[in-house]
Amino acid sequence: MTTVEPAAGTEEFDLGRLLAERGAERYELHARHLNHQLPRMLHTIGFDKVYERAEGAYFWDADGDDYLDMLAGFGVMGLGRHHPVVRKALHDVLDARLADLTRFDCQPLPGLLAEKLLTHSPHLDRVFFGNSGTEAVETALKFARYATGRPRVLYCDHAFHGLTTGSLSVNGEPGFRDGFAPLLPDTAVPLGDLDSLARELKKGDVAALVVEPIQGKGVHEAPPGYLRAAQELLHRHRALLIVDEVQTGLGRTGDFYAYQHEDGVEPDLVCVAKALSGGYVPVGATLGREWIFKKVYSSMDRVLVHSASFGSNAQAMAAGLAVLSVMENEQIVAGARATGSLLKSRLAALVDKYELLSDVRGRGLMIGIEFGRPKSLKLRSRWTMLQAARKGLFAQMVVVPLLQRHRILTQVSGDHLEVIKLIPPLVIGEREVDRFVEAFTAVMDDAHGGGGLMWDFGKTLVKQAVANR
Structure with a gap:
């Protein structure tokens, strides 16, 4: 195997030296080149x-x-x-020098991670891998609208589902939405209010309800029985249940997914991210039913109708596989x-x-x-x-x-x-x-x-x- 030597008169990149020389400038660099309000806020509250x-x-x-x-x-x-198992998996996948992201082949790691992830929600069949929680939500919104042929997605007051335009449309915090309109044609309902949900569903244009089993903003849990009753209502009106487990999933609430605390809840789409990364490589996943995926990817002409340039990359997939292994082995x-x-x-x-x-x-x-x-x-x-x-x-x-x-x-x-x-x-x-x-x-x-x-x-x-x- 050939190696490329640095050109004469150039120096190899030395990350350690760069950090040693300029690491102390971290707050100044951020204030000058990134979000200038962050270092200001951190300094004000003594978090710098x-x-x-x-x-x-x-x-x-x-x-x-x-x-x-x-x-x-x-x-x-x-x-x-820096969990040692995840760290080793990343070293191993880099050392393997895989032919990653060719885009016109099928690498093994995405299939293996999807297979492992789906064992924790056996009523679901397929996975789309993106790069973040907000991408997982965007995927669910697109798939729900296409699969049902309807435009509107319901969400709950005070919900947080991400900050890109689609996910922002189902964000229940006005402070995040202000100044970014117009957004998608979506409507908020109170968490736990089945009557409000029923009223919106009767209008006949609702594709789905997206909900966090426990809202991150304020840590408010959906009332007992709400998710199952909402699921039944949605399905009666040929709409879908999307559960956002980006923060609550992968063991956070004492079950693999938070929706599993309630018997009989089987969401049509589930959004996962954050902890699946092991803290190293961004990764998001949207798990869904077979018929939804087959409707979106209905022909070879539509094979790339929804994709992500870095989705399913080898490092992210290796990290996800290592995370699930650690979760099982270390209980x-x-x-x-x-x-x-x-x-x-x-x-x-x-x-x-x-x-x-x-x-x-x-x-x-x-x-x-x-x-x-x-x-x-x-x-x-x-x-x-x-x-x-x-x-x-x-x-x-x-x-x-x-x-x-x-x-x-x-x-x-x-x-x-x-x-x-x-x-x-x-x-x-x-x-x-x-x-x-x-x-x-x-x-x-x-x-x-x-x-x-x-x-x-x-x-x-x-x-x-x-x-x-």
Whole structure:
């Protein structure tokens, strides 16, 4: 096998040296060349950390201090960072030098990954591989509209399904949609409201309902029985059920898919992404029924009617196969169920102790912690001040000390929401539960005790919110 030598007078690319020489410029480079508001926001809330390395559920900074990750890259790092099995699979596939992406052959890895993925939803038959969750949703929208011959897709209030134009059309958060109209002819219905769903279906132009079994924004679970009843309604009107498992799938909620917590639910299309990547190579998948795929790809003339240039690439497929292998061999789903139950019960026990804490909800390792209006006069006046400036500031006041004082990374679960969402790597255990609960308890003690530092930071957030109006 021949190798190509670098031309005389040129140097080989050295990534390590480049990072050593210029890694310290990371925030400046981002501000200059990328989204300039991101470094500004991170600096304002004190999240402008410099993480040097990561492993499993932890980051480390230059001083060697560890940080517990309760965010998992918005759910991408289901197995934590740099899982050795996934890492090895990627080395192996690169070393294999496969004839990848020729476009006019059938490589083995996509078929093998599809076969393995479909074993977890045996009522489905085929898979389309793209590069992200939003592509998985776009695929489902296109397939549903073509298969039914109808234009309209229903979605739920406060849903999040992606930010490309099609997926944005079924996004229930106005803040993401504002300024990007016109979008697709789609309509929102309240999560759990079967009467609203029935009214829309009677109009006869609905292709599908797309729904998250547990909404990422606010961590709101579909009411018991809703998915099955919605499925029956949809099928009665010859419409399809699309379930978005981009964040809730692959063990996150303590079952392989979140829709499987409810008996009798068999979606027509299922969207998967995030954790299937192993945190390395972007990958999305749309699983569907045979008749839908056969209708879309109805002839050889339509063989490329829906495709993706990098879809089914060897690195993504190898990562997905390795992820599913690890999930099976390390019993990741059962672990997420047990650890999630422990974490949720420990946090729920604090609701009666702290008047600012109103609810703990979720399934498995997808947990929402909601804050609410306190009863005592002193705390109520401070709460009112924050709410008047901008809803969601108290949750931000909790997230910041969790990182700055306790080195735990979390997130506020959506704009203007007083909810923290916990979606840690599924590999965490009792040690990480103890660390989080102890830190969260300390932050709550500080807030209820009138801790100066925390409420002083609240004043900073209020000033920032007022300035941005």
